[in-house]
Amino acid sequence: MSERVSSYSCWLPPQILATLWRRKHKLLILLLCYLFLIGVRQLESNPDRVIEIENNVIPNTDSYKQEEVSTSPTLKTILYWNSFFGFKDFMFGFQQQPFIDAKCPVSTCYLTDDRTLFNQSDVVIFSIQGLNLTDLPSYRFSRQRFVFYEMESPATTDPLPLLHNLTRYGFFNWTMTYRLDSDILNRDAYGVVVPVGNSTLSSEYPRRGAGPSRNYSPVNISGKKKLAAWFVSNCVTSSHRENYVKELVKYIPVDIYGKCGNLTCADQTRGREMVRDDYKFYIGFENSLCTDYVTEKLMVGFFYDAVPIVRGGVDYTLFAPPHSFIDVNDFASPKQLADYILLLNETDSLYVRYFDWKRDFTVELYQKRGWCRLCELANDDTLPSRVYEDIYQWWVDDPVKCNLPQ
Ligand SMILES: *[C@@H]1O[C@H](CO)[C@@H](O)[C@H](O)[C@H]1NC(C)=O
Ligand SMILES: *[C@@H]1O[C@H](CO)[C@@H](O)[C@H](O)[C@H]1NC(C)=O
Ligand SMILES: *[C@@H]1O[C@H](CO)[C@@H](O)[C@H](O)[C@H]1NC(C)=O
Ligand SMILES: *[C@@H]1O[C@H](CO)[C@@H](O)[C@H](O)[C@H]1NC(C)=O
Numbered sequence: 001m002s003e004r005v006s007s008y009s010c011w012l013p014p015q016i017l018a019t020l021w022r023r024k025h026k027l028l029i030l031l032l033c034y035l036f037l038i039g040v041r042q043l044e045s046n047p048d049r050v051i052e053i054e055n056n057v058i059p060n061t062d063s064y065k066q067e068e069v070s071t072s073p074t075l076k077t078i079l080y081w082n083s084f085f086g087f088k089d090f091m092f093g094f095q096q097q098p099f100i101d102a103k104c105p106v107s108t109c110y111l112t113d114d115r116t117l118f119n120q121s122d123v124v125i126f127s128i129q130g131l132n133l134t135d136l137p138s139y140r141f142s143r144q145r146f147v148f149y150e151m152e153s154p155a156t157t158d159p160l161p162l163l164h165n166l167t168r169y170g171f172f173n174w175t176m177t178y179r180l181d182s183d184i185l186n187r188d189a190y191g192v193v194v195p196v197g198n199s200t201l202s203s204e205y206p207r208r209g210a211g212p213s214r215n216y217s218p219v220n221i222s223g224k225k226k227l228a229a230w231f232v233s234n235c236v237t238s239s240h241r242e243n244y245v246k247e248l249v250k251y252i253p254v255d256i257y258g259k260c261g262n263l264t265c266a267d268q269t270r271g272r273e274m275v276r277d278d279y280k281f282y283i284g285f286e287n288s289l290c291t292d293y294v295t296e297k298l299m300v301g302f303f304y305d306a307v308p309i310v311r312g313g314v315d316y317t318l319f320a321p322p323h324s325f326i327d328v329n330d331f332a333s334p335k336q337l338a339d340y341i342l343l344l345n346e347t348d349s350l351y352v353r354y355f356d357w358k359r360d361f362t363v364e365l366y367q368k369r370g371w372c373r374l375c376e377l378a379n380d381d382t383l384p385s386r387v388y389e390d391i392y393q394w395w396v397d398d399p400v401k402c403n404l405p406q
């Protein structure tokens, strides 16, 4: 998300918000590092406390009584333990209304950040960004699910909260991230491709579009005189995308907007119109090449009618409709990619085929299906118990890993 935020400022309204987050984020990280160091120092100077925290396996307290439930017993209580980039409501909301507004199939959940409701909480959500290790629950009930919530890639998340024995081993019951193997898949914030015809998309919840394909107005390409645009402000990344672009521009022109290039866009609206009107291709390279890490960089091209040229650590066919994008990994070299781009540039009939998917899919930016899914699972009393024995291994040390620089 960090990258999303910066490269994004020419785009959508949430991006303005996101830019704010980003600023907050930096401060937050600095603050956290500082407080963590202070915390560590205090722990060091107080050996009793070290023992207390490090040996603290939270006891399960099963003295829970049904009478303790004070909110409607038909609602499951979901507690936000901490905040997400400063947002106490995780940018979703409080109480039951957000689930109703999102038209969730199951909406019988109640969101709160009131820790006095901990005992009656069915689900407790922890944002890994900003998790305070000295501020965790001191007991838990075995029926409760502790949720690991994260939207950044492991290459850009702070691993500290996951390296502590208490949170690392057997602490989390469910994961809620953009990764496809999460218990609750939550990638709506990046925008989602939604089937409208009778097609499906493999990475999403099973969902078949209703009815026949739609009549869409074909993309008007007559005004698109420029080739490729790249909006970027994070100039040095673990994915080394900047090196790839450096090579690519030897063969084709790429207009680079933002801090890392020498073009600027006047404002959000203008940037958005410009891509739609002027450009045939939109460069959507991810900042890190991690399992399932695909962000709005794919969706912006879709949304603004420029064919996305993508580069990430994922199989894009899982996330995007057929024949809707160009993956650099399908080409042996930047030169070969450039040759193909030039071919498309010269051959309208080949180029326009990259919009055929719009008959069967649409792109939506404000879906809340991850939260709906959470509420659905919270209400399913038949689900088995589940524990992540080693969350660090799952998140940071997973077998595929991020392709970090050697
Ligand atoms: C919550 O449960 C704990 C453990 O059973 C108990 O000590 C505490 O008093 C309860 N708190 C409330 C507010 O019910
Ligand atoms: C972490 O929690 C401790 C104990 O509640 C608190 O004193 C400290 O201020 C918290 N740190 C941050 C960064 O919120
Ligand atoms: C943390 O867990 C590991 C693996 O279970 C164990 O070897 C180590 O002693 C633990 N460290 C502390 C400080 O408890
Ligand atoms: C979609 O529906 C049409 C007509 O109902 C059918 O001919 C076509 O095979 C279907 N396509 C898929 C992918 O199911």
Ligand SMILES: *[C@@H]1O[C@H](CO)[C@@H](O)[C@H](O)[C@H]1NC(C)=O
Binding pocket: 220, 221, 222, 223, 224
């Ligand atoms: C397509 O765009 C051009 C200018 O960019 C405009 O002149 C033309 O009328 C548009 N065609 C349609 C069908 O909208």
Ligand SMILES: *[C@@H]1O[C@H](CO)[C@@H](O)[C@H](O)[C@H]1NC(C)=O
Binding pocket: 256, 261, 262
């Ligand atoms: C800046 O733009 C000019 C022309 O618009 C171009 O010749 C030059 O190479 C660009 N410099 C960089 C660093 O992109």
Ligand SMILES: *[C@@H]1O[C@H](CO)[C@@H](O)[C@H](O)[C@H]1NC(C)=O
Binding pocket: 227, 252, 253, 342, 345, 346
């Ligand atoms: C792309 O195609 C247009 C129209 O055929 C042409 O004018 C332009 O020079 C081409 N761009 C490049 C970089 O070859």
Ligand SMILES: *[C@@H]1O[C@H](CO)[C@@H](O)[C@H](O)[C@H]1NC(C)=O
Binding pocket: 060, 141, 142, 143, 144, 145, 146, 170, 171, 172, 173, 384, 385, 386, 387
């Ligand atoms: C959640 O994890 C805890 C700690 O590992 C475990 O004791 C508990 O049974 C789990 N709860 C559920 C509902 O899976």
